[in-house]
Amino acid sequence: MSTDGRSAAGERAHDATGIAVEEGIRSLLLLMPRVVGRAKKMHIPEELQSFSLAPRHLSLLANLVFEGPMTVNDLAARLEVAPTTVSLMVGDLSRQGVLERRTDAADRRRTIVGIAAAHEKSVNDWLGGSARAWRAVLGPLTPEQRRLFVDTFHAYERELG
Structure with missing residues (x-):
């Protein structure tokens, strides 16, 4: 071939x-x-189905599930997109009540974004399964093997582009 x-x-x-x-x-x-x-x-929980969640939203939500609340700039760095792109997604999901924003107590100029308490369990249950599967697969590997796998997956994504 x-x-x-x-x-x-x-x-x-x-x-x-x-x-x-x-x-x-x-x-x-x-x-x-x-x-x-x-x-x-992957079944979207009933209480989240009305939000028209797109793949870009899933990546943002997965980061918040895995890392917890963070700033827009931190989310942008993790998602490898511009902060303005994340701001638009956060605004969209905040208006729908999926996310909530709060002022950082340590620096009142910064805004922290997190999953709204009303949807936290549903989002965690839904996206947590994927994290559990990755943990089960990557856990037994050595750090070098994990790095090789992740680097290879990134390279594959780049080649598709």
Whole structure:
């Protein structure tokens, strides 16, 4: 299946500790649609269904579930987008009551964003399952193996773009 001129026979060669590139590609091409399909089937709790949550909202909410309340700038850095983009998302979700903003007691110029108390359990239950799955998969790996996996996933995302 080599599409870049490399020898398919050469791509199949591997030792007992790994898999060949072509075999890995084949496995991932079959696996990724199943993973995406399962992610899309994650049942949105009834109390959150009316909010028209888009994938960009899910990333923001997942960061708040995992890290807790934080500033817009911190969220922007974690999401790798501009603070104005996060401000728009936070404004949208705040108007709907999913998020709440409060002034930072330590620095009254800063605003802290968090999941609204009324929706915290639903959001945590919903998105926490994904974090639990990643924890179960990444937990047994060494720090170096985790770094390799995360770096590889980032590289794959860049190549798709």
